[in-house]
Amino acid sequence: MKHIWQSRSGRIGLVIVGTALLIVLVSLVWTPHDPSRVVPADRWLPISRDHWFGTDGAGKDLFSQVLVGARTTLFVVLASVAIAAVIGLVMGIFSALAPRWVGESTVYLIDVLIALPGLVLALVLVAALGGSLWTVSLAIGFGAGVVLARVVKSETHTVLTRDYIVAANASGSSTFRTIGRHIMPNIGPIVIVQLSIIAAFAVLAEAALSYLGLTPVSTPSWGRMLQGLQQSVTVHPWAIVFPGAAVVLATLGFNLLGDGLREAMDPTLRRRTATGVTGPGTTPPSESLPSELTVVRP
Amino acid sequence: MTLFVIRRLGLLVGALFLSSIVIFVLLHLLPGDVARVLGGTEASPERIEALRAELGLDRSFLEQYTDWIGGILHGDFGRSLLNNKSVLDELTSKLTVTAPLVLFSSALAAVVAVPLGFVAAARHRRVDGVALNVASQLGIAVPSFFVGLLLVVVVSVKWDLLPAQGFPTDGWDDPAEALRALALPVITLAISQGAVLFRFVRSAALDVIGQDYMRTARAKGLTRSQALVRHGLRNASVPIVSILGVQIASLIAGVLVIERVFQLPGVGQMLVTDVGTRDLGKVQGTVLLIAVIVLVIGFVVDIVHGLIDPRLRAVG
């Protein structure tokens, strides 16, 4: 945690995500106004002490809506990340440990599944299962988890071919022990960084999906707000800024957190930042891919 | 090289079949009775049975699948369950909106982001390089539909330059109007695609710049830019071509959302509506088409890779 603080990106990311968490916790107990309270008389009020963000077309306080929307976002983020982690780790490690042809076919299957873009998959699932936060999280988590599995498989494979693993196996340690003691600590950092990227992606995906109307109407969310406010955008253009900015901040927060995590976990990068030298012939590994794209690296 | 192509082709065909199965399974094994939905809540059980028979839903799973696939291979993408129109016809008419949208925005994104990415990598320690990097961080964090809405607010509402929504009903009969309608959507999509592409190109280029053979190139007497162009470009294009293939997935997602923002009567809008009405016939066909496009593009990317990188050809 200390290391994350040292990196500038990590610091900002931690602050943003921390604030978001705080907001969510607070909103569980209190919001300035009841976000669903319709007050026709208070339509389209500007920013004021009473309504920090103003109100919408039904007189509902925008600030409170944003606060409550954060809850939804966080829920989807946590659920998706959890699902992605499980799918990614189980599939990835299993296919790395299994006989070669199983591993290869799994990768092939994943490639096929990736052909269905996440959003489309979400649509399909909603078509079948109906729109709910769980469906949305499942779609996001599954799509991201499958990509994560590929990364996990190749990283696990790298770890498995290292000498000390062969030695450990030769001396008879069980598979689970190998996983726990050798594989997880080695792939852990990479997986965690990926998960933070998945979190950022989940924020955007949830916003998009609720914007498209795939989440229940009763569930307040930033995407839903945008959808609703869009209709009056010609008359009251600036209301969309608030939920939009919230999405941007949340995404940025998780992305930066991921950057900070990556810098924290990569000792070579830290040393490099200090002296500026990597020596002839070495490529600084983390410069190679921006965090948000490592998820989709082929 | 030929062996390489053949092998890839084989994998493609396999993938196409697999994805059709996945799509079919997902849509049919899940709860929800289309016949009941179509019949409405008032329908009698006999009516629902009759509907089911009409739609062929009473046959076995395998039969339904083979029928569907058989049709596809003959160019028949099935029919809408609601109004019995040919899925293919609907798709083609919507594609006149979606295809230009996709093509123009990808082209715009590529033309801007790729060179900028290289420049940013070459100047990554200087102010302008850092500025570009920060700007792109922002670019990827902002959801495309938000960008779209902002553009609508500024360009359409405030400045009244371009239409905020919709697409001319007579389609491309008046190209100028059609283009005007597409302008904002294309720019919006290009911005989000471009930001991601830029970051990737930049990091691929940075990766290449740090390589030893670049140092050898300079030791031969090539200037930095000469070395970048003659040695760096080709090597950097390997990961870049990959990402272009992967971009398709996010592009499709972007299209879905953008068409909603700008009320464009394209494939995306159609799909979302069909999902809402549970028109499985159309959803199946549309999603399969999307999967086919993505897989084919992936195939093309693989082939291009093989052309660029001789090491891949050796393995096959």
Place this chain on the structure above:
Amino acid sequence: MTLLEVRDLTIRFAGVTVVDGVSFDVDAGGRLGIIGESGSGKTLSALSVIGLVPEQAEVIGSVRFNGQELIGLADRELSKLRGDRIAMVFQSPLTSLNPLMRVGKQIAEPLRLHQGHSRRQAAAEAVALCARVGLPDPDRAARAFPHQLSGGQRQRVGIAIALACRPALLIADEPTTALDVTVQRDVLQLLDTLIAEEGTALLFITHDISLIAQVARELVVMRNGEIVEQGEVGELISRPRHPYTAQLVDAARATGLDGPAPLSTDRLANRFTTGTARDVVAPIDPHHFRGAGRIDPIEVHG
């Protein structure tokens, strides 16, 4: 005639001094070795001669090549010298070559760049160079991609690239370190032969003192960015003045000071003659000899 004059070369990275006040000379046709452990600053010093020090580094001091000051020279001017008058061979043959470009084309590049050869001319010369560096089937070799060649072959390509324009100075940064021991000897011999033929000056960097003994006449010992001792190779090895030099010599002796390549007496004499003919002070094990001359060991150390 002094080809290269380095005076008070100091290199700093973010305030940390990694090379401190280094000075040495290389004569035309001369052979200077720089020896030190990793981190001694030897590679950076060499890179500063060719102007390829990492961007963030601060370089002060003077590096004069043929009387021209190189520090502070614009990159465009330096580029004209690189590959043409000053060339470099790097340590890692696998990563030093562009994996996507045929080897012949990479060799032809400096020829086209500096000597204005046409594509066909340069290609032909590249094949000739392949032959010269001892690549079997030079025609095929020129059309190969780096991954299709062995490590030793790739390093020969690196040498071909460096010597293509017949530079006045060749900098070799641990050229054999990444190679198999058996291949090291051949590559080293190749280097030796070629630069002797052309009269090229050599700046040879390594951590292995036994290698230096065979290739260089003068030696500079570096440690922690500073020169601790410099002088003529034979002298330094048989009578090291600085304790660090003594350490290096002892360590090398323990593994066989003669290194991988047995030498002929003539070459040895040429290298180490000090004053009286045939009185050779050489850092070698007398048992490792091939050749016509007779050796009477006058003094055997260690």
